[in-house]
Amino acid sequence: MTQLSLFSADLTPPVGDDLGGLLAANGRLETAADGVRLEIRLPDPWRARALVRECRVRDVDAHVQVDDQVTVLRTDPAPALAELSAHWLDGSIKVVPRDVDLSAGLMRCWAIAAGRPAAVGYLLGLDPQTPDIHEALAGWCAAIGLAGSLIGPRAGGPAMRIVGQRRCTRLADMVGTPPPEAPTGQFPQPAHH
Template sequence: MTQLSLWSADLTAPVGEDLGGLLAADGRLEEGDDGVRLIIPLADPWRASALVRECRVRDVDAHIETDEHVTELRTDPAPVLAELRERWVDGPDKVMPAGLELSAGLIRCWVIASGRPAPVGYLLGLDPRTPELHQPLAAVCAAMGLAGSILGPRGGGPAVRIVGHRRCSRLAEMVGTPPPEAPAGQFPQPMH
């Protein structure tokens, strides 16, 4: 029997700030006359279904748009997204929020949006449009015991690659139970 960590997403209450994990990945915030919405393209349809639920438990309505090439999650405007915009956006640019700490919910959202196993370790996908955020996000991971190296496009990135038994086990503990939509082996698993 595996004991859950007190830092697990399974044991911490979901908060709107957790959706910053989508911004650590390839998400963006758009402001319109009716408020701020979050949009993120996703590599796999299972990710969109899982993120609709993650948004819902944080009081943000979301839906999936799909064409033959792209699956995209789009939220409705929500006050929590306006708060995220204040922290993650400066003018037209996505920026690293001052004092950002990875919560279990934030890293869970990040893993669902862009995490994937690698031949060695586990990758947390980064936004290719904001390379200036890659190093600061890797530093925040390191501060939470998830030190990793940054991979460029030729290495399967952009992504933070987390390797090692202890770090990968910590990641699995933090993100909690895999969503039911996740294919076997796609979500971080505790290592024994």
């Protein structure tokens, strides 16, 4: 029987800041006259379907487009995204907020958007366009018990590799139940029995 952590995304209420997980990955915020939108290119269609639901429970409508085998999730403007913009953008440049809260919901959104198992450990994909934020994200992850190593493109990155049973179990506990769309083994799995 699996016991849920009190800090699991399954037990914490969803909030708009959780969508920062898409920005920790390769998501982009776009500001227009009608508000702020979020867009992210995803390597797999299942991720887009799962993220549409994650957006919806945070009062953000999202839509999926597939063009030339590229899956893109785009949101409608929403107040939660304006708040994200205030924290994650310095002008038009993506930055890690000084007071980022790597909550269970944020980690869940990040794992859905850009997480994948590796031969050793689990990888959380990072934005190749904003390498300046990688070390800050790794530092914040270490502060919540998910210390990992940064890996570059030659090793399958950019990504942060989480290794060790305790850290991988902590990650699995935080991100909660795998989305129903996730293929078996693609989402962090708890080691509880």
